[in-house]
Amino acid sequence: MNAGVYQRRSVGDEDAVSQEVVREMRSAVNAGVLSLVIEQPSYGGEIGRRFEERYDGLLSSRPQHIYKALDELRGQGLVEPIELDDGGRLGQPVRGYRATGAGARAYRRWLRSPIQVGSRARHEVMVRLASTRPDDRHTAAFLLDAYEHAVLTLARNHPVRSDNVIDRLIDEERRTLADAQLRWIARARDELRTDSVEHGP
């Protein structure tokens, strides 16, 4: 049973680990940029384009945010500059970035760090899932477990109010959302299982 993920550490320990990793990564945009550079060394413009495709609706993809993230990641030693072929457009190498060993380790730590239960859990899970390699089903399963834990905790703690119709309608909307989230998680696990059968563990 997979309950152990949440039972091995106390809540205080999880918070400390989570905050430490978040401090290291500084922002979700930085983490997203790092994951794209790990996936494929790229130059700024291309990273921006891929970022927009990957994190559409989840993270801001303004160019200044992408370049700021690259500067910070470089300052932390998580990415380093390299010369890349520009694909024959100008026939000249362009300055791009690739991840360092420290960057690859920081990325893995960030992906698997505990997710705090709260209203931001969905966003955190989705950003990390979008940053997960398609063949990394273990991380995807970990994120689904963490997401489910967050949804169940919120649903369980949600106060039941029967005082008036407006309160009940608002509660109903939140509960309907939680139901949809649990159904999505169950379907996502089905997909991972099927993918595992088709492509091997």
Place this chain on the structure above:
Amino acid sequence: MTLLRLDGVSKRFGRGGREQTALRDVQLQVAAGELVAVWGRRRSGRTTLLQVAAGVERPSDGSVRFGGVDLARRSMLGRPGGLAYVSTHFVRVIGETVLEHVGAPVLGGNASTSRAQSLAFAALRGVGAVDCADAGVDGLDQAELIRVAIARALVTQPRLLVLDEPTQDLRLARDRDQALELLRSLARRDGIAMLMTVAEAADLAGADRALTIDQGELRGLTQPAMGQVVELRRSRS
């Protein structure tokens, strides 16, 4: 104190190539007075989980213990201090009125009719359905029906109630909330543990623990989060 304990429970139906696994290596503990809710889709194994936990179905592997008693050796269903399965199915030949139906489980234990009626009244009062006592079960609305079903389960004074989607037929949020509030109050006020399955996340509200089941695998916190706190005895000076 752990009241119900499932260890390594699997349940398979059918044989040979047609065998289907409904439960896979389930671990679960329910403490006294705890309300545990399990969310699952259709055909997830949620009903089988309850049937095995109540001792209605025997597990293919593993063990189910209630208060330390192995349910494969001795049923605790319907025994005083045992467990009770809440069902909204009422067999007409049992009686005409709600009072007769609610008191019926204790008549099998050699209680007199007046004693059964007295216990049935108390159980109906406990769930806020005493006004239904003289009604026929066919005349109850869904909100009343679930309360009467809970009363019938309570009449044997169980320590654990097992409920399969208790709010599934309640269309209005108000009725559902009130039914859930009743279950919570039975757990808090009377210390009766609950193991229930739910098909909607809405019904997880107020549970002490919420779990999910999918393809027979139970996920989440399968044991009480906190150990029992034992009072420290002051030594005599």
